[in-house]
Structures are given as structure tokens and as C-alpha cells.
Amino acid sequence: MSVAQSSALRCLLFDCDGTLVDSEILLADVMGAILPEFGLPFSARQYMDEFRGVRFQTIVQTLEARFQALEEDAFTQLEAGMRARMEAHMRSQLKAIPGIPAALDQLSHHAMAVVSNGPERKIRCALESTQLGHHFAGKLFSAYTLNVWKPDPELYRKAAAAMGYASHACIVIDDAAVGVEAGLAAGMQVIHLNHFPDEETTPEGAIGIHHADELPAAIAQLG
Incomplete structure (x- = not known):
């Protein structure tokens, strides 16, 4: 078992559009x-x-x-x-999702990566435009690069393996149904950043939050 897998700290796999940035x-x-x-x-x-x-x-x-x-x-x-x-x-x-910059600061002791259905150029543009890139140190996983798209869970599995973590040691943070579905199917814990609680229901097995400032507490609860 790797050091990463044996650590009590989880690997956080963030969607980009709608989760990190208000795109x-x-x-x-x-x-x-x-x-x-x-x-x-x-x-x-x-x-x-x-x-x-x-x-x-x-x-x-x-x-x-x-x-x-x-x-x-x-x-x-x-x-x-x-x-x-x-x-x-x-x-x-483009702006960051409200509460995300502060949440990422609080979570900086975790390994973190971005896992997106968008092209890598778009991910980089989003992180540069909102000054969030330093939190991820170039750990960006694009469906266009890996040739697999959410809701296929393989996108999250490939990102986890590249980060050196088992699926069960990862937490997915995603706002869209396709991403929540992919994370659950990958055997990961999932936090659904639900921006539309009156219209969308958080799937069974995922934790629903309505604002990014709830994220550190939700992750601490899972840990």
C-alpha cells in the first residue's frame, strides 16, 4: 500500500465548471x-x-x-x-464559485486535482482566469486527454490512479448529475454541490451541500 493510500487524508477530485468556477x-x-x-x-x-x-x-x-x-x-x-x-x-x-477560494485554502493539506469533461485548455483557462490554479499544481485530468467522459466512472478512476490513491480514498466534489453518478459508480465518496435544491435531488449515497463554504466541514465529516 502506498503512503498516499495509508494516509488519513483523502484525495479530493474536483469537477471544474459549476464546481470551482461559475462558468x-x-x-x-x-x-x-x-x-x-x-x-x-x-x-x-x-x-x-x-x-x-x-x-x-x-x-x-x-x-x-x-x-x-x-x-x-x-x-x-x-x-x-x-x-x-x-x-x-x-x-x-469568469469568477470562482462563491466560497470556493476560501474552502480550497482550508483544504490545502489534502491532495487535490481537477477532473473535468472539458478540454485541458479550457480547464487551464478557467483556473488562470480565477487564480485558482496554484491549489492543483498542474494536476488536471481532462476527458479529452483520457478519452473517457462522465458519467463513465473510468474518468475518476484514472485520475485517482494517477494521483496514487485507491478509489475508496477519494472524495469527488461535483455539481452536475453526470459527475455525481460517475463518482458513485467509481466507488468514491461524493459531495454534490447542489446549486438548485428546489429542482435537483442529491442521489442516494452522495452528500448534498448548497454552498461551497460548507465543503470543509463536509469533508471533515467524511474523514
Whole structure:
């Protein structure tokens, strides 16, 4: 057993969008603008209600099945345009989720990593724009790099292995249903940062909190 596994301290695996940074509404606005330009009806509200945390390609494929297929090679152009607009929005407008900077300061004695369905460039942009990157020391795990996307639990399992921790020694912190599902299926303890308690229910087996300032106490309780 490794030193990390034998330690009483847990490895904290953070989702990025909606958990560390308040990017969901920015992404919703970008998607609500660009998808209709390519003939796929979509709104910002629809992203928040139905697709939070879901892989972009999966969203597009779902819309294609509902409405119409994109023209040949249009997806590459669509994704590039979406990423460029989103990066510009993030660099000018992105903020950390309220309470997260202080919570990360309190949790700095734990090993911590970011595990996201987004591309690594987007993760880095988010952490740079909100000055949170120093908490993670480059320990960033992107679904695009590992070629597996939440809700597949393998994304969290691969991140845990790379960090040197067994699944049972990890705590997932995620705001989206796909991430909570992935963490539970990976055999990890899960804290659901539930921003919409009147609309969303925390799944059985996860701990629900409503504000990031509750996070240190929740992790201490699990420990």
C-alpha cells in the first residue's frame, strides 16, 4: 500500500465548471447563441435544465437526432467557434464559485486535482482566469486527454490512479448529475454541490451541500 493510500487524508477530485468556477451560465449563453446558427434550435435555459456537465459532442448528437443532421464537416467548425467564444467570455467575465477560494485554502493539506469533461485548455483557462490554479499544481485530468467522459466512472478512476490513491480514498466534489453518478459508480465518496435544491435531488449515497463554504466541514465529516 502506498503512503498516499495509508494516509488519513483523502484525495479530493474536483469537477471544474459549476464546481470551482461559475462558468455554466457563460457556456449556456454561448451555446444558446451558436447552435441555432448551425440549424440546431437551442436556448441557454435548455442547457441549464437538461445538459449541464454533458460532453459537447453528445449535446450536438442529441440535437441532431431531434431536429436535423449537421452538414458534412460542420461539427468541427461549430466546436471551434464555441471554444473560441467561450474562452473569450471566460477571460473577461469568469469568477470562482462563491466560497470556493476560501474552502480550497482550508483544504490545502489534502491532495487535490481537477477532473473535468472539458478540454485541458479550457480547464487551464478557467483556473488562470480565477487564480485558482496554484491549489492543483498542474494536476488536471481532462476527458479529452483520457478519452473517457462522465458519467463513465473510468474518468475518476484514472485520475485517482494517477494521483496514487485507491478509489475508496477519494472524495469527488461535483455539481452536475453526470459527475455525481460517475463518482458513485467509481466507488468514491461524493459531495454534490447542489446549486438548485428546489429542482435537483442529491442521489442516494452522495452528500448534498448548497454552498461551497460548507465543503470543509463536509469533508471533515467524511474523514
